[in-house]
Amino acid sequence: MIASRRELLAGAAAAGALAAAPAAFAVENPWGLGVENAPAEGYAPAAMRVVHGRAPRRLEGSLYRNGPGWFRYGSASTGHWFDGDGFIQRFAIEDGQARHSAKFADTLKRRIEQQRQEIVFPGFGTRGRPGAPVGSPDDINAANTSVMMAGGELWALWEGGSPTRMNPDTLETIGIRPLREDLAAMPFTAHPKVEPDGRIWNIGAYGQRVIIWRLAANGTLEDAQVIDVGQPSYLHDWAVTERHLIIPLQPWVHDRMMAPLVDGYTWHGDQPFRVMVLDKNDYANRRMYELPAMFFFHTGDAWEDGDGTIRFDLCASPNAHFVTEQARTMLQQDSGETPSAELVLAVLHADGRAELQRSGIHGEFPQTDRRRQGLARDLVVIANDREVSTLGLMNWRTGASESFTFGEGQMVQEHLFVPKPGVSGERNAWLVGVTLNGRERATEMHVFDAARLSDGPVVTWRSRYAAPLGFHGTWRSA
């Protein structure tokens, strides 16, 4: 049996490693390794070594990933995992070879903090220096949560402010340019939904007001409207079908203005998890559903049946413990395990009833076939980096799941569906993602055949770098 991360941590704690310097901490604990500062200059492009298998012949392109990569100045650290500076990694696959490179998004926050070599700005869970100069959310924009391609640019996304535009070839930062001048510094979440024809939908929340963005495939703004959703829930992700926008309103509510932001949220476990469904063509035409209280970060995707039933998958937890506790303490020591979320399917019936279908498998970072965004599909893949180091694939139509378990000490991160050229079946795809191998102190990229996940990766490359844990990524075909 492979030792779980909990067991590894217990061993590390017994050895006193957790009380030692961060570097020693990292040797024993992959999560510790995953929240070390990356090199300020990033990673120069370097070939990755094949550990296993061979690259599929037709797989050519780049996996871009974003996540917090800088947390500490001296002995001071950010107050929360979510507040590290955006570190954008590129894993380029060409002619069967893979290369790994990375750069920090050159944000105002990062420029000033690097210049002063101290944490200056407040964040989601960071107090910052008293009186820190903040005139706009984009002054504290960490550009650290996801990436998307738009109009030939790579956009580094954060949920509280504007996209940060980057060059996808060099990873140089172009900067922030508003989607429209009068909408400067409006929130744009890290979970845009890109329809099969390329149209981009996104939202951004401020209190109980939410902006709904609609962009053309080239990234130009088509429409933006602000609606009132009735409660200031934490809104990290959402879902879109062919006809509807789905805004989940969980009972973790921002009801106090205080610093840091995370402390202003309250968990109301006695209140329902509401789901607002809006007509894409008329936002005033809306319905509200209620599900039992639960916390979520991420949805998979949504679709609707001919009878109007809407389904969307999400990774659900019993409460907000991870975001309020563990995502803070993990920067110092991993002081407690939060069970991973369970993959569930929310079913919203046309008659107003709502129910949850459970999968029995646990993890985070759900991903689906983006060729089917908003459309009926069977599969969703999730990564489990807690109880076991597993990549799981759920089939909602059959109710069956399959998985692959990585070796000891592997921190499994998001894996994306990458379509195989010339074929359209949902399983005609590769699953491409990374792990942080704590034992080897190296980031690894894996490619699975979605038709045979449990066979294991068809190829695994190992980087010379141990990159910080990331959040989300996107694939750009060559």
Place this chain on the structure above:
Amino acid sequence: MLLRTALLALAVLGSAAIPTQASADTANVTIELTGLQPQGQVMMQVFSSEESYRAGRGLAARRIPITATTATVEFENVPTGQYAVRLFHDLNGNGELDTNPFGIPTEPYAFSNNARGSFGPATWQQAVFTLTAGENVHQISLGGAQ
């Protein structure tokens, strides 16, 4: 938003002048503005006490047409002492500090000492500067956060 309210107050003011009293105890001050986009107008307000600053009751206000990336504003024969300046660059000339739908200013603004507030306007303590007898020069940049 507090910042918006404070700066909007500028828009309704005319070009009131600081009371002057030429003597050995008076000062001349040149305020040099840099980092401007050559369009629109700058709306500037001058304060001589914390109380008036907090209340938004300026001692004087100026409307300065902007045609270059720099501009200067001069006040002559003003009493020596402590002052603070706040301004915004009305890029589209509509006389208001424009904001996004969530109340965040979308036009540049600044305070004396290049002070920056924290989720609001700079405080009097951050923005206050002293005019001494004779010639004074004070520089304010609108080139973004420093």
